[in-house]
Amino acid sequence: METVECRNKSEMPCALMDCITEAVTSTFASIYGREPLEKDGSSGASDGDSVLGIISLVGGLQCSIVLGLPRETAKAVTAKFAGFEIDYDGPDMGDVVGELANVVAGDAAGRLESHGIKADLSLPTVARGSDVEMIQQDKTMSRLVHYECTDGGFWVRISAEARPTARN
Amino acid sequence: MKIRAMVVDDSRVMRNMVMQSLRKTRLAEFEFVEAEDGADALNKFNPNELDIVFADWNMPNMNGIDLVRKVRAMANTDHIPIVMVTSEKAMGKVETALDEAGANEYICKPFTVEQLERKLTDLFSQIAQNQQKASGFFSKLVKTDA
Numbered sequence: 001m002e003t004v005e006c007r008n009k010s011e012m013p014c015a016l017m018d019c020i021t022e023a024v025t026s027t028f029a030s031i032y033g034r035e036p037l038e039k040d041g042s043s044g045a046s047d048g049d050s051v052l053g054i055i056s057l058v059g060g061l062q063c064s065i066v067l068g069l070p071r072e073t074a075k076a077v078t079a080k081f082a083g084f085e086i087d088y089d090g091p092d093m094g095d096v097v098g099e100l101a102n103v104v105a106g107d108a109a110g111r112l113e114s115h116g117i118k119a120d121l122s123l124p125t126v127a128r129g130s131d132v133e134m135i136q137q138d139k140t141m142s143r144l145v146h147y148e149c150t151d152g153g154f155w156v157r158i159s160a161e162a163r164p165t166a167r168n
Numbered sequence: 169m170k171i172r173a174m175v176v177d178d179s180r181v182m183r184n185m186v187m188q189s190l191r192k193t194r195l196a197e198f199e200f201v202e203a204e205d206g207a208d209a210l211n212k213f214n215p216n217e218l219d220i221v222f223a224d225w226n227m228p229n230m231n232g233i234d235l236v237r238k239v240r241a242m243a244n245t246d247h248i249p250i251v252m253v254t255s256e257k258a259m260g261k262v263e264t265a266l267d268e269a270g271a272n273e274y275i276c277k278p279f280t281v282e283q284l285e286r287k288l289t290d291l292f293s294q295i296a297q298n299q300q301k302a303s304g305f306f307s308k309l310v311k312t313d314a
Contacts, residue, residue, distance in 0.1 A: 030278045081278055082185045095179040102226065103255040103277050110257030121226065121256070 013160070015115045020065060020158050021145060023107035027100070028149050031080050036149035049130050050074070051093055053101030056122040057109060063119075065108070066134065066157040067101050076151030089128075098124035104156075169296050171196040172217060176203040176235065177224040177253075186222055186253055192281045195292045206230025210238060215245050219295050223271075225254035225261070233269050240270035247298050249291045251275060 021038070029035040049071040057063045069077060071088055078086040078096040086092050101124040109119045134157055136142045142159040173190065177183045187200050201218070203209035205227040213221075221239070223232040230238075232252060239245050249272040252265045257276050265271040275287050 027278065030280075082181055083188050084184070086181070092181045095181040099179060099182055099255070099277070106255030106257045106276070110259065113258045113260060118258075118260070123226065123228075 015112070015117070016061065016063060016160055017143060017158065019111035019115070020063075020104070020108045020156070022111060023104050024067075024145070024147065024156050026107055027104050028077075028147070031077065032150050034150065036147040036154075039146040039148050039153070049088075050128070050132060051088070051097050052127045052129075052132065053097040053104075053124055054127065055098075055101040055105045055124040057105055057112070057119040058122060059119045060112070060117040061119060061160065063158065063160040065101065065105055066159075067097070067104060068155040068157070069097065070152065070154065073149070073152035073154050077149070077154070080151070093128065094126040098126045101126075169196045169292070169299065170199060171219045171292070171295060172199045172201070174201045174203060174209060174212065174218055174221045176206065176209040176221065176227070176232065178205050178227040179224075182224065189279070189281050189284055190222075193285045193288070195285060195288055206232060206235035206238070209235050213239065213242075215242070215248055218248055219299070220291065221248060221250045222253050223250060225252060225256045225265075233265060233271075236265065236269040236271050249273065249294065251288070251291070253277065253279075 025035050025038075051069050051071075051074045053067040053069070055065050057065070074093065074097065075086065075088050077100070078093060081100055082096050086096050102121065105121045105124075109121060112119050136159070140159045140161060142157060144155060144157050146153060146155045175183045175186050177186065183202050187198070190198055201212055203212050206223070207230040209221070209223065210230070223235055225232040232254065236250050236252070239248070239250060250270070251273040252271045253275045254261075255277045256262075262274050265274055273287055273291055275284065279287075
């Protein structure tokens with residue numbers, strides 16, 4: 001899987017980044033009982049089969065979150081989350097990864113609220129494929145964060161409009 | 169105690185997750201009615217045959233919060249606790265569900281069986297009291313008839 005480097009990493013609002021990365025950490029800590037480790041951005045890239053949970057936050061800001069789970073991580077994390085084994089190639093994988101994206105975004109929205117930013121969740125979308133390439137658009141800034149949890153690596157891509165403004 | 173619970177979620181896996189987690193608690197024995205969204209839940213809703221409702225927030229057709237409002241607008245539903253089981257964590261949403269719409273409890277995903285037990289213990293005591301009152305009422309009716 002190829003990832004495109006962040007072009008405007010320094011412009012990503014700290015509150016947004018913090019809220020989403022804290023939401024990811026908190027969600028996986030709830031599932032595993034321990035926090036995932038944030039890894040250096042370029043290492044641990046997930047080539048091969050992956051499932052992606054995609055969700056947006058809208059309202060006081062425009063932001064999208066992509067949760068990338070390589071096959072083995074996806075199988076392990078979804079089993080932990082749901083409490084039973086989920087077939088990687090079956091339709092249930094979409095349900096669980098979509099819900100996982102929903103949980104991360106819901107947690108982030110709760111944290112953003114404490115910064116005075118009201119954000120609503122879109123319905124999640126889930127994609128499954130091999131060597132999926134994420135392409136950054138010109139008008140967005142994006143940040144890719146890699147994590148390592150007990151059952152393997154995963155990544156989160158956060159994309160936001162260049163100059164978020166309060167709309168609530 | 170036997171509990172008749174409705175579980176409302178558009179995801180079959182998530183309904184299973186809630187039902188399995190409830191079965192793992194030591195709160196009660198469960199008999200479940202499943203609904204795929206708020207509209208499906210309303211179609212299947214019978215206040216005389218339900219003890220509690222667990223509803224997701226974000227669902228197509230009719231979301232969980234509209235379901236709560238519609239159930240609370242119906243007669244004779246105050247005794248049925250409605251628990252939101254959702255990933256929506258914003259305090260504004262919690263307040264909307266509990267204070268405005270009339271939900272009784274709010275559980276954020278992901279949750280553990282222990283967290284579920286802690287959140288539901290009081291509600292289940294209330295359900296047990298309701299069941300005792302109802303059985304007392306019916307036994308009086310039977311005696312009166314006799």
